[in-house]
Amino acid sequence: MKSTTTSIRRRAVAIAALAASAALALTACAPPGGATEPSEAASESAGATGTLKVGYISPTTGNFAVAGQEMVDGWNLYWETQGNEVNGVTIETIVEDDAGNPEVSLTKARKLVEQDQVDVVVGPLIANTALAVAEYTASVGVPNLHPVAASDDLTQRNANDLTVRTGSMGGSQANYPGGEWAATEGGYDSVVTLCADYAFGWESCAGFVQGFAENGGEVVEQIWFPNSTTDFSTYVSQIQASGADLVYVATAGGAPGPNFLNAYLGLGLDMDDLLLNCCAADQGTLRTMGDQIVGLKSISYWAEGRDSEAVTEFIESYKDFSDGKVPGAYVAGGYITASLVASVLEENGLVTGEDLVSAITEYTFEDSIFGRISWDDYNNTVGPVYIREVEMFDDGNLYNVPIATIEDVDQWLGRSPEEALAQPTYSQTFQGLE
Numbered sequence: 476m477k478s479t480t481t482s483i484r485r486r487a488v489a490i491a492a493l494a495a496s497a498a499l500a501l502t503a504c505a506p507p508g509g510a511t512e513p514s515e516a517a518s519e520s521a522g523a524t525g526t527l528k529v530g531y532i533s534p535t536t537g538n539f540a541v542a543g544q545e546m547v548d549g550w551n552l553y554w555e556t557q558g559n560e561v562n563g564v565t566i567e568t569i570v571e572d573d574a575g576n577p578e579v580s581l582t583k584a585r586k587l588v589e590q591d592q593v594d595v596v597v598g599p600l601i602a603n604t605a606l607a608v609a610e611y612t613a614s615v616g617v618p619n620l621h622p623v624a625a626s627d628d629l630t631q632r633n634a635n636d637l638t639v640r641t642g643s644m645g646g647s648q649a650n651y652p653g654g655e656w657a658a659t660e661g662g663y664d665s666v667v668t669l670c671a672d673y674a675f676g677w678e679s680c681a682g683f684v685q686g687f688a689e690n691g692g693e694v695v696e697q698i699w700f701p702n703s704t705t706d707f708s709t710y711v712s713q714i715q716a717s718g719a720d721l722v723y724v725a726t727a728g729g730a731p732g733p734n735f736l737n738a739y740l741g742l743g744l745d746m747d748d749l750l751l752n753c754c755a756a757d758q759g760t761l762r763t764m765g766d767q768i769v770g771l772k773s774i775s776y777w778a779e780g781r782d783s784e785a786v787t788e789f790i791e792s793y794k795d796f797s798d799g800k801v802p803g804a805y806v807a808g809g810y811i812t813a814s815l816v817a818s819v820l821e822e823n824g825l826v827t828g829e830d831l832v833s834a835i836t837e838y839t840f841e842d843s844i845f846g847r848i849s850w851d852d853y854n855n856t857v858g859p860v861y862i863r864e865v866e867m868f869d870d871g872n873l874y875n876v877p878i879a880t881i882e883d884v885d886q887w888l889g890r891s892p893e894e895a896l897a898q899p900t901y902s903q904t905f906q907g908l909e
Contacts, residue, residue, distance in 0.1 A: 542728025549809025642808025654686025
């Protein structure tokens with residue numbers, strides 16, 4: 476695991492640098508939702524030029540293809556609109572499809588590092604693929620940036636100085652505030668959960684049920700489904716039989732979200748008593764389901780319906796890039812990752828290795844496309860979580876609009892890092908409940 480002493484020492488240097496520089500104040504010159512413009516002094520002292528070779532791993536085929544392609548689209552959007560040369564450094568990207576398979580993902584990572592000689596690996600998407608790749612890249616000294624992958628242990632038990640979460644939150648982190656909201660402002664007394672049966676699903680469920688139970692809610696039943704599931708009718712029948720007031724569902728991106736909703740709505744169940752995670756209610760789902768899901772509620776670190784100049788500019792940019800589509804969390808994660816890389820290169824010239832990751836985590840955003848975010852000593856984002864509701868806007872598109880915002884959410888769920896890391900990893904059998 477990453478040395479906390481080293482991280483804290485590095486953070487102290489970063490804070491001193493931030494205090495001495497106006498580089499991190501948002502300016503009108505910054506790209507939409509991107510990192511802040513570097514100071515004049517920093518630009519003048521920029522270092523080496525050359526080429527930054529990037530290996531980009533994402534599932535562009537298979538069950539998560541929609542989400543995986545959008546993650547790539549966000550990265551490409553930045554470089555196509557802002558140019559792929561920054562401060563004398565040319566960005567060269569090699570994209571590899573891992574189809575959401577950990578063995579394939581690891582093979583592609585090795586190919587990118589050992590054959591293509593990339594300087595940095597971006598991705599992959601799915602939790603178990605991300606953990607496998609992060610372990611490998613750290614072992615060979617290559618930075619690994621994660622635009623979307625939500626596995627808690629990327630920035631907890633497996634944290635290291637070469638891995639950073641650049642465009643998302645951990646699964647438990649992003650859903651814990653939703654459990655608290657459901658039991659308090661939402662007014663629900665009991666919940667049944669349906670979550671994907673792998674690391675991300677376990678973590679998303681664990682975060683939610685802890686927030687719910689700690690605020691007086693009863694967890695009636697927890698149901699798990701394989702990532703390969705396409706027919707959710709059996710699971711919906713189990714949900715019906717549970718008798719719970721609220722249904723919480725956590726899927727990874729792609730087909731599972733629409734597939735679940737088709738089964739759920741097909742049996743005439745009440746959408747008012749349904750709360751989804753980020754991925755189940757992302758734009759891929761909204762486009763597929765249409766206006767029948769207006770009013771659907773979800774929890775996420777991303778809200779495309781948020782009233783923010785950064786978000787508005789980003790959405791308009793993506794619409795031009797994608798024939799009118801509204802960006803979801805996967806596009807946003809890819810875009811902000813590219814923006815962070817560009818900002819580091821603009822300020823420092825060509826940097827690689829731990830220096831690249833360290834420079835990224837020095838940034839603080841007052842209003843990025845995600846809101847006010849920063850990074851903790853384990854290279855994980857600290858920022859807002861939104862309770863969202865689907866609305867139809869005047870442009871004819873569906874948007875997730877915040878109805879509640881919880882600021883400055885960290886990954887420790889009310890514990891100290893030492894307490895959180897001392898407990899077992901989340902699984903079907905350990906959800907962090909008393």
